[in-house]
């Protein structure tokens with residue numbers, strides 16, 4: 001029960017992207033079918049999106065992705081899931097009994113629907129939704145917001161619902177990345193730092209641009225009310241703040257984008273691409289690189305495998321000596337505190 005009998009508990013809904021139920025091809029196929037037919041992820045007309053992705057892209061991709069998920073899988077399952085559940089528990093402990101913290105995934109399980117039902121059953125007074133994506137993107141945060149609104153709009157009694165839509169420059173979020181970075185930098189010398197963010201199609205940035213403010217260059221120089229929700233500008237802002245915390249000069253770090261979905265349409269994604277950035281580094285004398293993945297708050301396929309293993313291999317093939325991924329925030333106590341602080345401020 002809440003401390004005051006007149007006050008209801010506040011519901012908190014933490015949401016991450018989602019992961020397959022198992023690394024079996026059938027489960028990966030089901031996950032990709034749900035993910036890649038979301039109109040906010042693949043913004044094509046439904047008449048093209050469904051047959052193209054269900055009929056062609058997903059059947060071809062699922063077996064390859066399943067092999068990578070098998071590499072990622074642990075005794076506790078998918079890292080994105082177990083770190084999310086651990087975070088839920090720790091944030092609940094930190095916030096205490098005036099709050100009820102639920103956890104859901106945008107795709108697959110545990111579903112947002114189930115998590116919202118838990119909050120409704122507990123008769124929470126209002127709901128604060130925190131999509132666990134530091135930088136707002138219509139394909140990630142926007143999709144979570146749309147799903148929550150769709151589900152809650154069907155309830156007879158709709159409580160107050162608020163969203164924490166971006167925390168790209170949140171001091172607790174930035175501070176935890178700086179702490180983790182400093183720990184790695186204390187172990188050895190690094191010649192350069194790479195910030196690698198999940199990419200999105202350039203088109204998505206331009207569609208979200210405020211009165212044409214975002215033109216894929218310039219807009220990242222300052223972070224202001226016009227580009228507050230521009231994914232690219234937020235990635236630059238996060239990097240700038242982390243670099244400041246680590247005492248890095250601008251020439252000591254590079255910002256790049258990974259994980260582009262190769263498509264026959266060859267639509268450009270945000271650039272530069274990380275795999276293309278890291279290859280020429282050894283030739284320039286940069287042999288030791290520290291890599292950050294600040295678009296993710298938990299270890300997942302895109303961090304552990306893509307940055308931690310695939311990019312490491314590419315870098316070493318190009319003559320690099322040491323490529324080190326800084327681990328994600330996961331359940332670091334400073335991050336748990338940062339999440340609780342964001343909720344309190346809301």
Ligand SMILES: C=CC1=C(C)c2cc3[nH]c(cc4nc(cc5[nH]c(cc1n2)c(C)c5CCC(=O)O)C(CCC(=O)O)=C4C)c(C)c3C=C
Pocket residue numbers: 017018019020040041042061065078080133137139140198199200201259261295296299300301302
């Ligand atoms: C950081 C937020 C994310 C954004 C923005 C995002 C956009 C986006 N992603 C794809 C396609 C894929 N992403 C995949 C995995 C994946 N993506 C995110 C986060 C964002 N995606 C996470 C946390 C993960 C990892 C999940 C895990 O289980 O560990 C995948 C699946 C893996 C694969 O087959 O490669 C795809 C596909 C698009 C098209 C897109 C924006 C348009």
Ligand SMILES: [Fe+2]
Pocket residue numbers: 198259
């Ligand atoms: Fe993704």
Ligand SMILES: [Fe+2]
Pocket residue numbers: 205213214215216219220227230231232233
């Ligand atoms: Fe922008």
